[in-house]
Amino acid sequence: MTGSPPPADPMPSRADAGDGARAMLDATRLARMRWRCRRGMLENDIVLTRFLDARGTDLDEADARALDALLDLTDGELWDVIAGRSEPADAALATMVAALRAA
Amino acid sequence: MTLPVRHFDAVIVGAGGAGMRASLQLAQAGLSVAVLSKVFPTRSHTVAAQGGIGASLGNMSEDHWIWHMYDTIKGSDWLGDQDAIEFMCKAAPKVVYELEHFGMPFDRNADGTIYQRPFGGHSANFGEKPVQRACAVADRTGHALLHTLYQRNVKAQTQFFVEWMALDLVRDADGEVLGVTALEMETGEIVILQGKATIFATGGAGRIFAASTNAFINTGDGLGMTARAGLPLEDMEFWQFHPTGVAGAGVLITEGVRGEGGILLNSQGERFMERYAPNLKDLASRDVVSRSMDQEIKEGRGVGPHKDHVLLKLDHLGPEVIMKRLPSIREIAIKFANVDPIKEPIPVVPTIHYQMGGIPVNIHGQVVAPQGGNPNAVVPGFYAVGECSCVSVHGANRLGTNSLLDLVVFGRATGDFIVGENLKARSHKPLPKDAGEAARERVARLDASKGTERVQDVANTLRKTMQAHCGVFRNQQLLSEGVTRVMELAERAQHVAIGDRSQTFNTARVEALELDNLMETAKATIVSAEARRESRGAQARSDYPTRDDVNWLKHTLWYSEGNRLDYKPVNLTPLTVESFPPKARTY
Ligand SMILES: Cc1cc2nc3c(=O)[nH]c(=O)nc-3n(C[C@H](O)[C@H](O)[C@H](O)COP(=O)(O)OP(=O)(O)OC[C@H]3O[C@@H](n4cnc5c(N)ncnc54)[C@H](O)[C@@H]3O)c2cc1C
Numbered sequence: 001m002t003g004s005p006p007p008a009d010p011m012p013s014r015a016d017a018g019d020g021a022r023a024m025l026d027a028t029r030l031a032r033m034r035w036r037c038r039r040g041m042l043e044n045d046i047v048l049t050r051f052l053d054a055r056g057t058d059l060d061e062a063d064a065r066a067l068d069a070l071l072d073l074t075d076g077e078l079w080d081v082i083a084g085r086s087e088p089a090d091a092a093l094a095t096m097v098a099a100l101r102a103a
Numbered sequence: 104m105t106l107p108v109r110h111f112d113a114v115i116v117g118a119g120g121a122g123m124r125a126s127l128q129l130a131q132a133g134l135s136v137a138v139l140s141k142v143f144p145t146r147s148h149t150v151a152a153q154g155g156i157g158a159s160l161g162n163m164s165e166d167h168w169i170w171h172m173y174d175t176i177k178g179s180d181w182l183g184d185q186d187a188i189e190f191m192c193k194a195a196p197k198v199v200y201e202l203e204h205f206g207m208p209f210d211r212n213a214d215g216t217i218y219q220r221p222f223g224g225h226s227a228n229f230g231e232k233p234v235q236r237a238c239a240v241a242d243r244t245g246h247a248l249l250h251t252l253y254q255r256n257v258k259a260q261t262q263f264f265v266e267w268m269a270l271d272l273v274r275d276a277d278g279e280v281l282g283v284t285a286l287e288m289e290t291g292e293i294v295i296l297q298g299k300a301t302i303f304a305t306g307g308a309g310r311i312f313a314a315s316t317n318a319f320i321n322t323g324d325g326l327g328m329t330a331r332a333g334l335p336l337e338d339m340e341f342w343q344f345h346p347t348g349v350a351g352a353g354v355l356i357t358e359g360v361r362g363e364g365g366i367l368l369n370s371q372g373e374r375f376m377e378r379y380a381p382n383l384k385d386l387a388s389r390d391v392v393s394r395s396m397d398q399e400i401k402e403g404r405g406v407g408p409h410k411d412h413v414l415l416k417l418d419h420l421g422p423e424v425i426m427k428r429l430p431s432i433r434e435i436a437i438k439f440a441n442v443d444p445i446k447e448p449i450p451v452v453p454t455i456h457y458q459m460g461g462i463p464v465n466i467h468g469q470v471v472a473p474q475g476g477n478p479n480a481v482v483p484g485f486y487a488v489g490e491c492s493c494v495s496v497h498g499a500n501r502l503g504t505n506s507l508l509d510l511v512v513f514g515r516a517t518g519d520f521i522v523g524e525n526l527k528a529r530s531h532k533p534l535p536k537d538a539g540e541a542a543r544e545r546v547a548r549l550d551a552s553k554g555t556e557r558v559q560d561v562a563n564t565l566r567k568t569m570q571a572h573c574g575v576f577r578n579q580q581l582l583s584e585g586v587t588r589v590m591e592l593a594e595r596a597q598h599v600a601i602g603d604r605s606q607t608f609n610t611a612r613v614e615a616l617e618l619d620n621l622m623e624t625a626k627a628t629i630v631s632a633e634a635r636r637e638s639r640g641a642q643a644r645s646d647y648p649t650r651d652d653v654n655w656l657k658h659t660l661w662y663s664e665g666n667r668l669d670y671k672p673v674n675l676t677p678l679t680v681e682s683f684p685p686k687a688r689t690y
Contacts, residue, residue: 031608035266035288038142038320040150043354045319046439075150076246083434 025059033064033071041075047082051103066096106284106539107294111137111262112526114282114298116269116325118144120245120510121489122304123252123261125468128518130259134526137296138256139264139285141320141613145249148306148318149510152245153357155220155237156202156511157504158195162216163235166227168192171236173229173683175505179498180640180650181685182338182658184674187494190466191505191512198511199238207251209238223358223388224502224690237504248507264296268613269305269324270542272332272485273297275535280470280485283328284542288613291606293546295539299526300484302517303329303462307490308624312455313563313570316348316355325491327620329462330627331541334472334482335660335669337493338460339624340632341641343501344575346392348454350412352439356451360432361385363424365417367396368448369404375413388690390500393453394643397575400452407450414448453575457501459641460631461493463660468492468517473660478671486521488513495658498673499640549615554598558615561599565592565625573629578646582633589629590666593622627661634668635659652685 025033034056037048059067070078070093080086082100113129115122118140129136140147159166171192176183203209203217210218219235227234240247256263269283273295282297308323309315326336346367347356361367366385369375379395380387387395396413405411417425417432422445425433429444436442436449463471464487465479474480489510496509572585596618601611637651638644660669675682 027605028607031605031610032289034610035608035613036142038146038318040142040146040148040318040320042151042316042318042352043435043438046352046354049319074246074250075146076243083431083438085430085434 025061025064029064030056030059033067036071039075039078041079043079044075044082047100047103051100054103055099063096066093069093070096070100106543107292108534109137109294109296110531111135111296111298113137113300113302113521114296115139115302115304116283117147117304117306117489117491118263119147119304119306119489120149120248120252120507121306121514122302123249123256124511124514125302125304125488125518126261127252127256127259128515129521130256130261132518132522134522136261137264137298138261139267139269139283139296141266141268143265144253144263147249148321149245149249149507151318152248152507153242154222155239155244155504156199156248156507157222157225157236157502158199158238158508159192159236160196160199160217160219160238162212163219164227166234166236168195169680170227170229170234171195171225172677172680174225175496175502176498176683177230177688178224178500178502178505179496180500180688181652181656182341182495182498182639182673184495185677185682186674187466187496189677189680190516191496191508194512194516195508198508198515202248202251202511205251205255207247208240210240222503225504244507248511268616269328270545270616271539272301272328273534273538274332275532277483279483279532281532281534281538284539286546286613286616288608291609293539293543295534297531297534298484299529299531300486300521300524302468302486302488303491304487304489304514305491307458308621309455309458311566311569311621311625311628312342313566314348314350314452314454315353316345316454316456317353322617322620323491323624324617324620325462325487326627327623329470329487330623330663331619333662333664334470335463335662336460336627337463337658337660338495338499338631339458339627339661340635340659341459341499342455342628343457343459343641344389344393344453345456346389346396346453347415347451349435349439350407350450350452353454354435354439355454355456356415356432356435356449358389360415360417360429363417363428364420365415367392367451368414368416369399370406370410371404373404375399375404390641390643393575396451396453401576412450412452415451416448417444418446418448457506458490459493459495459497459499459501460627460659461491462487463658464488464492464494466494466513466516467520468513469520473669473671486517488517499642545619546612546616549599549601549612550604552598552600554600556595556599558599558601558611558618561592561596562614562618562621565589565621568592569625569629573632575643577632577642577644579633582629585629586633589625593626596622623663626663626666630666630668631659631661650688656685
């Protein structure tokens, strides 16, 4: 299938960042987040799973906080944000939103 | 080793529309109620329902519950039980007005009454003309229902156990159900939740198929637990397909797209629906379109490297129409098919949408099973409501908007019935000595397993097998081979191992436990389908193309032990009105 080229990567891999000081997530936190990515709408399930498979081991505390905040949205609100129909109120979430939209 | 035990009047597994409607009735009556859910209640799959809830309010034009009843019986291809269908359609206006009073923000007419939209299969005057019967909250009806019920339950002091997974039923030597064993995901601890009544409201099991509109949590846990307890599952061969799920992803593309002029094409660019349904073409009913698509794919006119889907073309509608009337469809196509429908067609396949069968119950929600010559003997202490149950109002095929109605009507009725049982006056029965042992062993065996099978491999192969052998069109050879393959997979599932043995939110363990439930559901489905040698509603057999009321006007009952089948009569006698005898189902 043809289609538009994949959009530019909004969250470059942390391995390239060379930033040893970032606190990576502990396994428990990641496990909890992975389960909370199970949603009531298939659209959200698919996007969140793609995102976690690609980036899950690569998230730091700040990323996790942003993702947690988005996961607190209702399924309809979250899908509206991912589909680009609405923007989250908190601008600090912009990087994570861009990453989910690209997933 | 004894497990910790917590006591409640009622234990409900599932916090979707069905579970929370039942819990509300119980909590409001002052009973102590525990509701378990794998996910936060308002993330239950009910949240995805868009279209609406059916009730003969008659706000748009004249309507009657008996017309709704007729439509439902006809839609069910006469496999629905007419007592249950009368009960549901008669109660519909009352439960919808009740939701309105609870604060559910229904769309309204200018005169302030609830607005009702049209939906396939709903008619006035016994099939004479379409009627608008669906009450909706924009395209977020399920979301509004869940949030309304959740708020009410919090007020009524229902106790929610969020991110708890029920593992198995607890039954005593008399066969009475005394509660469930459950895994608290945060701690990995297994606990017995004992109730004087136990209600399953675990939703559908659409994830047994590769192409499914269902969310990942829909793994049929209630069905698996029921089957493992030695109880039957009813009419599991009947699964509704939606014609247009995005190929490879499952995400639903609404009928509205074809309503706006979207058309289906095969690999030769042919608008094949003109051949199958010369009048309605692409707008024929869900089952007709799904079967035609399947036929095209089976005859080699599918699209793509594997020739496994067809195309939904809408670029001829022009960018303005697409952007204005179908914006969400464009978003879905770009995200999940990587195509922009303004320029290119969307790859689609018939996709599993709804499970008509389930745990057999009567109109009070009591689970029933054959015993001593009675096909519907009550299993004491055990109830089921919603998509996991089979009451049976949907028979061989569900009408749109009748599922949300089913949740609310029977959720409420089951609550009322249990309130009438005066549970407060009773004490908890003693638990059997080995209560919870089977579930604990299942988890311990999994943790200790040195097997070489991986959960995702077995689950994905199962889904592909079900799709290939138990899809839209079925025949003896496909089904017989399918049964063999599924039984081989059930054997492989015995040897799965998980790498992760941590206690906190161990998703690998949860998915392995879910696999047991997927397996029971898949076996029930394909074994029941293999045996039913007729076409009725959603069961379409190319080798037995017609309905056979002489031999097959009966409900299937499947038992896990020995893969055994049994049958019981359909109830053709309504509660108060005259029976609607079977006739040809034409629209
Ligand atoms: C995309 C889509 C659109 C739809 N639109 C409509 C519509 O417009 N109108 C209509 O009538 N129907 C519609 N349906 C069908 C309808 O939404 C469902 O049949 C219905 O919502 C099922 O509700 P439920 O309460 O039975 O289960 P669910 O809402 O699926 O809830 C199941 C609950 O059980 C819990 N659970 C499951 N297993 C366990 C376990 N082991 N331990 C603990 N908890 C567990 C889950 O966490 C969840 O809380 C639609 C379906 C889909 C997929």
